Amino acid sequence: MKILGIETSCDESAAAVVVDGREVLSNLVSSQIELHRKFEGVVPEIASRAHLEAIDSLIQQALQEAGIGLAEIDAVAVSNRPGLVGCLIIGLTAAKTLALVMNKPLLAVNHVHAHALSAAMTLDHDPWPAVALVVSGGHTSLYYVPEATNLQRLGGTTDDAAGEAFDKVASILRLGFPGGPLIDRLARNGNPRAVQFPRTLLAPQAFDFSFSGIKTAVLYHVHGPGKTTGGLEKFSESQIADIAASFQQAVVDVLITKTLLAAERTGVRTIVGGGGVVANSMLRTQLQAACTDRGLTLHLAPMKYCTDNGAMIAAAGYHLLRAGQTSPLEIDVYSYELAEREYMNRESLDEAAGNRPR
Amino acid sequence: MNPEQRSVALETSSQQGSIALAAGGHTLQTARFRTTNNHAQELLPTAQQLCRRQRWSISSLEMAYLSIGPGSFTGLRIAVSMARTLAWSVGLRLVAVPSLAVIARNALSLPQPPAELVTLLDAKRSQIYAAHFRLMNGVYIEQRAARLCHPAELLSEVGPTAALIGEGLRYHQSAIAPFRNPIMPEEYWWPKAEEVVTLGWAAAQRGEFTARQHLQPLYLRLPEAEEVWQKKHGTVDQGAG
Numbered sequence: 157m158k159i160l161g162i163e164t165s166c167d168e169s170a171a172a173v174v175v176d177g178r179e180v181l182s183n184l185v186s187s188q189i190e191l192h193r194k195f196e197g198v199v200p201e202i203a204s205r206a207h208l209e210a211i212d213s214l215i216q217q218a219l220q221e222a223g224i225g226l227a228e229i230d231a232v233a234v235s236n237r238p239g240l241v242g243c244l245i246i247g248l249t250a251a252k253t254l255a256l257v258m259n260k261p262l263l264a265v266n267h268v269h270a271h272a273l274s275a276a277m278t279l280d281h282d283p284w285p286a287v288a289l290v291v292s293g294g295h296t297s298l299y300y301v302p303e304a305t306n307l308q309r310l311g312g313t314t315d316d317a318a319g320e321a322f323d324k325v326a327s328i329l330r331l332g333f334p335g336g337p338l339i340d341r342l343a344r345n346g347n348p349r350a351v352q353f354p355r356t357l358l359a360p361q362a363f364d365f366s367f368s369g370i371k372t373a374v375l376y377h378v379h380g381p382g383k384t385t386g387g388l389e390k391f392s393e394s395q396i397a398d399i400a401a402s403f404q405q406a407v408v409d410v411l412i413t414k415t416l417l418a419a420e421r422t423g424v425r426t427i428v429g430g431g432g433v434v435a436n437s438m439l440r441t442q443l444q445a446a447c448t449d450r451g452l453t454l455h456l457a458p459m460k461y462c463t464d465n466g467a468m469i470a471a472a473g474y475h476l477l478r479a480g481q482t483s484p485l486e487i488d489v490y491s492y493e494l495a496e497r498e499y500m501n502r503e504s505l506d507e508a509a510g511n512r513p514r
Numbered sequence: 515m516n517p518e519q520r521s522v523a524l525e526t527s528s529q530q531g532s533i534a535l536a537a538g539g540h541t542l543q544t545a546r547f548r549t550t551n552n553h554a555q556e557l558l559p560t561a562q563q564l565c566r567r568q569r570w571s572i573s574s575l576e577m578a579y580l581s582i583g584p585g586s587f588t589g590l591r592i593a594v595s596m597a598r599t600l601a602w603s604v605g606l607r608l609v610a611v612p613s614l615a616v617i618a619r620n621a622l623s624l625p626q627p628p629a630e631l632v633t634l635l636d637a638k639r640s641q642i643y644a645a646h647f648r649l650m651n652g653v654y655i656e657q658r659a660a661r662l663c664h665p666a667e668l669l670s671e672v673g674p675t676a677a678l679i680g681e682g683l684r685y686h687q688s689a690i691a692p693f694r695n696p697i698m699p700e701e702y703w704w705p706k707a708e709e710v711v712t713l714g715w716a717a718a719q720r721g722e723f724t725a726r727q728h729l730q731p732l733y734l735r736l737p738e739a740e741e742v743w744q745k746k747h748g749t750v751d752q753g754a755g
Binding site: 194195199201202204205208209211212213215216226241242245246248249250252253254256257258484485486487488489 | 552554555556557558559561562572573587588591592594595596598599600601602603604726727730731733737738739740743
């Protein structure tokens with residue numbers, strides 16, 4: 157089945173055509189990074205205006221590159237949550253219009269779920285059951301995934317997402333925007349043990365994340381306790397690289413600790429990962445090493461599917477279509493994840509662990 | 515121009531959205547959205563409903579008339595996203611209509627339409643979007659195009675006889691009251707899709723079509739972050755187009 161995937165949840169307009177959730181015929185992304193760079197963060201109004209200018213031509217190009225006409229599409233998948241409401245609305249309206257014109261099913265996709273499933277796109281088998289780690293600019297979440305249409309949230313961020321912390325620390329270090337790739341590159345020249353930033357684990361068995369403490373620790377380390385400006389000039393280039401590497405190590409340590417804990421508590425032997433921060437080289441290397449040590453299988457999304465893209469939306473939509481989970485034209489957008497799956501409680505965790513081979 | 519052309523008119527510039535089907539300039543059906551500020555949910559299902567009732571397929575539409583702004587940015591973008599998608603998928607032509615002129619047409623239904631009229635919408639930050647019209651040969655002719663301004667600045671210019679209309683009146687009462695301009699009844703404040711049909715059809719007959727890639731809401735203001743950035747960096751405001 158050929159699915160058209162449309163993505164406009166944040167600062168990337170994207171459209172793709174994917175066959176049966178795996179064969180990517182086209183995958184086009186129009187990034188807005190240049191528009192937001194001077195603000196050192198995504199400006200929702202600017203993002204909304206840019207999506208409106210880009211998305212229709214991008215959809216046309218995606219069809220053209222795929223070598224198919226609109227009439228050959230079997231369904232339209234679109235991210236409708238979570239994200240910037242003004243941005244999501246642009247893609248959702250375009251998708252609804254096409255679904256109505258072609259009289260084809262509309263598939264409303266949870267953007268974070270699509271990231272969680274993105275690693276499976278390039279596999280020749282289904283990796284479920286698995287624990288999914290999603291780390292991006294707007295989200296840091298862990299899921300227990302018994303099957304592709306059943307993602308059970310284990311935990312999420314209580315304040316800043318990991319990617320947000322990268323952006324803020326890059327701003328403190330005056331590196332620019334977006335922070336993730338800049339810190340990743342700089343950290344390769346730094347000592348990750350030079351500064352001992354805190355690893356906020358909340359409760360020992362908790363799957364929630366908190367990155368605002370690490371960010372504040374970097375802020376005070378640079379500017380001085382209780383200060384929010386000045387002081388960066390006293391650090392040499394290599395010391396700034398040490399700060400970047402140490403911050404990155406603290407974030408990676410927390411992500412790995414929680415992910416392994418989730419695997420242990422649910423009893424699964426496979427971990428999948430997606431989202432922009434999963435492109436981080438330190439996270440990829442160290443998570444792989446930790447999984448190898450414990451005999452776990454790790455599948456991370458290929459770099460091209462880490463950032464927001466239409467292919468992952470089409471792939472997630474394919475699973476919804478197979479499960480008959482289509483959406484009506486009345487469907488809306490949401491800035492948050494719908495409470496369609498509540499956090500797993502201790503009993504359901506034990507049940508999952510009991511049902512899975514260790 | 516074929517007067518039977520199947521057309522759809524979209525009005526999403528204010529809290530109260532509506533949609534109409536028309537044959538050229540003749541409105542066949544209209545529907546107001548059931549709820550306010552819910553255009554994303556209501557626009558497409560309402561269009562589908564109207565088309566079914568009219569026994570038209572959505573792909574048989576030949577023209578779309580759009581209330582293009584100024585107004586609610588999000589509301590306008592929903593209609594523009596739908597219209598641009600229809601333009602390339604079914605090949606219909608696009609006609610943009612100024613939203614403040616759509617509101618002005620409501621005053622023609624009054625027993626005595628005022629000779630001079632100012633339509634105004636809330637633009638937040640103590641500002642309004644406003645346009646100034648004069649009644650000539652039974653239609654309102656725009657004297658000055660829509661702009662972003664402070665209510666007192668506008669009313670000082672137009673004088674005390676200009677009647678005021680539009681939902682901006684609700685939010686700027688204290689700034690407007692001292693000028694004592696006549697205020698039109700509240701039921702005439704909201705733009706309606708059937709008036710978009712009238713203005714859209716007239717514009718189409720004049721050949722005033724908009725290319726899909728140029729169809730954008732009439733914003734009249736830069737994003738707030740851009741305004742702040744320009745202020746901070748002393749850059750000259752280039753306008754929002």
